[in-house]
Structure formats: structure tokens, C-alpha cells
Amino acid sequence: MDRPAVTEWTVDHLDELAHDPVMADALGRAELGLVRLPHGTGEAWLAGKYADVTRSTSDARFSRAALLHRDVTRLAPNPIPLHDAVGFADPPEHGRLRRSASRAFTQRRIDRLRPRSIELANRLLDRMERDGAPADLVAALYAPFAMHGMSELMGIPEEDRERVVQWAGRIITSAQPPEASERAKREIEAYFGRLADRRLAEPRDDLLSHLLEGERAGELTREELVAFAVLMQTSGMTAVRRNSSSMAYALLTRPDLWQRLVAEPALLPQAVEELLRWVPHRNAVGQARIATEDVELGGVLVRAGEAVYSSYVAANRDPAVFERPDELDFDRQPNPHLAFGYGPHYCVGAAFARMETQVMLGVLTERFPRLRLAVPREQVPWQRGELIRGPRELPVAW
Ligand code: HEM
Secondary structure (H helix, E strand, O other): OOOOEEEOOOOOOOOOOOHHHHHHHHHHHHOOOEEEEOOEOOEEEEEOOHHHHHHHHHHEEEHHHHHHHEEEOEEEOOOOOOOOOOOHHHHHHHHHHHHHHHHHHHHHHHHHHHHHHHHHHHHHHHHHHHHHHOOOEEHHHHHHHHHHHHHHOOOOOOOHHHHHHHHHHHHOOOOOOOHHHHHHHHHHHHHHHHHHHHHOOOOOOOHHHHHHHHOOOOOOOOHHHHHHHHHOOOOOHHHHHHHHHHHHHHHOOOHHHHHHHHHHHHHHHHEEEHHHHHHOOOOOOOOOOOOOOEEEOOOOEOOOOOEEEEOHHHOOOOOOOOOOOOOOOOOOOOOOOOOOOHHHHHHOHHHHHHHHHHHHHHHHHHHHHOOEEOHHHHHHOEEEOOOEOEEEEOEEOO
């Protein structure tokens, strides 16, 4: 088999929620292609088709652990944005690390959090209403909701939350020099270490206390616990804020869909699944996997030691699985999207993120049925040079 030419994936800024042409190419071509990203060395295979993505993310011959200490071509300047033990472990080690968090994310616990989340969304929207139009929906609702929601789940005291947001902002980015991210990483880890000591003395019904139970049961070490808690806090907060802001933009620029949600609130869970599928959550790709032996994938032979990226964003637009994939269709059923990933690394916070997303959109459509963008769509400012996409501000009126 001939090796294909390498595509330079420069990851230029994409307009609003435009689909990345490199991902579209990965879906259109017969076989896997090779890409080179802005940082790191060498090249990597890019899997974009649904079948190749689900296979490469669930086949044990593609390893995350083998990625450690490798300088694989990548988007972020920093090889590992956080001390991400869970992201870089393979089963069965991986299952051990996740067990204690899984206990905290049972559907029953998430359902119990829903009324508090509704209350929080209402409180934030009360303030937005009082201050009057126009308002920035990111600052008024999405940023504080994602921050307080995740912090309450984790058990972060109110007065520390702003600091945590600042650290997270310096870590989850490809726009900062590595030293700035490194410093933020050390500071936030030290903070979580101190908080864990306090919770150990005084356990509560929060995620940190659940993780500490796991530590007591010998499931994870203190170092692993801190790394995992920091990872969940920072990635959870950022992912929900940006993803939901993108969803709101998609709806406000398609008033027929917004009106449909207002008129048919029972459609909400299904609409959220379709929005999750459709929103291009991140720029380029997250962490690669390394083939531990020669494996055939997507019509090519991936050699032992080579890196493979799997794009969930691309797979969510695969016409082999989703009819008219570029269309936002609230009646789409079934909808086996991969917005939360696939295989053992499937998003640990998926049920929580889904609940939060439903709550924010539900409360917003109920209270502001006439919500609209307060500026022409071209004037909405977008995140640039970031790992996770989304509008920076969303000026609205009602
Ligand atoms: C709409 C919001 C969210 C989206 C779209 C999302 C998406 C994803 C995706 C695609 C992955 C899989 C990456 C892979 O294959 O390595 C992932 C993993 C992960 N997510 Fe989320 N996520 C969201 C919210 C959250 C929240 C709220 C939390 C924390 C509570 C969270 C914590 C994590 C963690 C810790 C992992 C790594 C899991 C592992 O490697 O085993 N995410 N997420």
C-alpha cells in the first residue's frame, strides 16, 4: 500500500460553526490520510469515518499509554495540557482510575442535581432580565452556570471559584506559551491538594469526597486523585460553557428551530442530542493513540508505533450513518452521535453535561421565547486559537 501525501493541518480560524475542511476530506476519501499539526514532530493518521473512529477508539491495539513520552504531531503547544492520568491510561489500569468518579456520576445522583441546576439557571436569568437587554448570554448564563454547576458538583467553595476559572483558562488553550500553562497547572494542582486535605477531615456529598473514598479503598493515589479532579473541573467547565454557547448561536441563527423548541418543549432531550451531534465541539483533534502492532484500519496498514487521531467531530457528519449530516434535524432518530466519544475513554461527565445542557436550554426557551441576536451574526466574536470552539460573547435581546 502506498503512503498518501501528508496534509498540513494548520488549523486556521474557522468562521462561526463552519465544518473543518480537513475533516470533510477525511470523510470524503476512500482511505485514511496522514496529517501534520502545528506542534510536535512527524505525522499521524487521521480517522474521520464513523466506522474507523469507533474501531480505533475501542480496539486495545491502539494505546493511549504508549503516547506518553512521545512528541507526536499535535494542536496544543503542550503535549499534555494537564497531568491527565486517566486520558493516558489503557484498560485495565484505566478502569481503576475511573471507578471512583463513576460512582459519583450515577444517573440517580445526576437526577438529584437537576432541581438545583434549574434554580441556578433561573437565578442567573433573573439577573439578566433585571439588567435588561441587550445582554451577553455567555457572561450572563453559560459561563457562570458551567462554573458554579461544576464547582458545586466538585465541592469548590464559592469564594475560590473565580481563581479556578482563571487557572483553567490558562491551561485549556493552545494560545499560551507552555510555561504559562505549566505554572497554572502547578498552582491549580496545589490548590486541589489543599482542598482534598480539608475534605478528608470533613467529607461531604461531593465529587471530591467520592474520589477520596476511592483513595481510601486503594483505587487511586493522592496524586492521581488531584490530577483527575483538576482534569474534570477544568475540562468540564470549559466544555459545557463553550458547547452550550455554540448551541445557542446555532438556534438563534435558525429562528425556525428556536421557535419549534419554544412550541414543543417535550422535544428538548432529542433536540439536545441533535445539537450535540451537529456542533463542532473542538478544533482539530484531541489526543492521539499509538498502534502497538501493525493494524489494518480504514484501508491502510497502520504500522506499530505510528500515531492515529480519531475525530468524533468528523464522524458525527458521516453520511454513511447520518442522512443529510450537515442538517440540524430535531426529528433525527436514532442518533448514535459520538459527541462524548467512544470506547473506554468515553466522556466521564457525559450524563452530567447532558443534564446541564438540557436545563440551560429548557429554562432559556421557557423564559425568553422571543430571544434573538442583538447584533448581525457576523459581529459575534469567536474564540481564536483555542482547543474548544465557541462564541466568546453572544449579545442577545428579547
Ligand atoms: C458538552 C460537554 C462535553 C463534551 C462535548 C465532552 C466531550 C468529551 C469527549 C469527546 C471525550 C472523549 C475523548 C477521548 O476519546 O479521549 C471526553 C472525555 C472526558 N471528559 Fe468530557 N465532554 C463534555 C463535558 C464534560 C464534563 C462536564 C466533564 C466533567 C465532569 C468532562 C470530563 C471528561 C473527562 C475527565 C474525560 C476523559 C475521560 C477518559 O479519558 O477516560 N467532560 N469528553
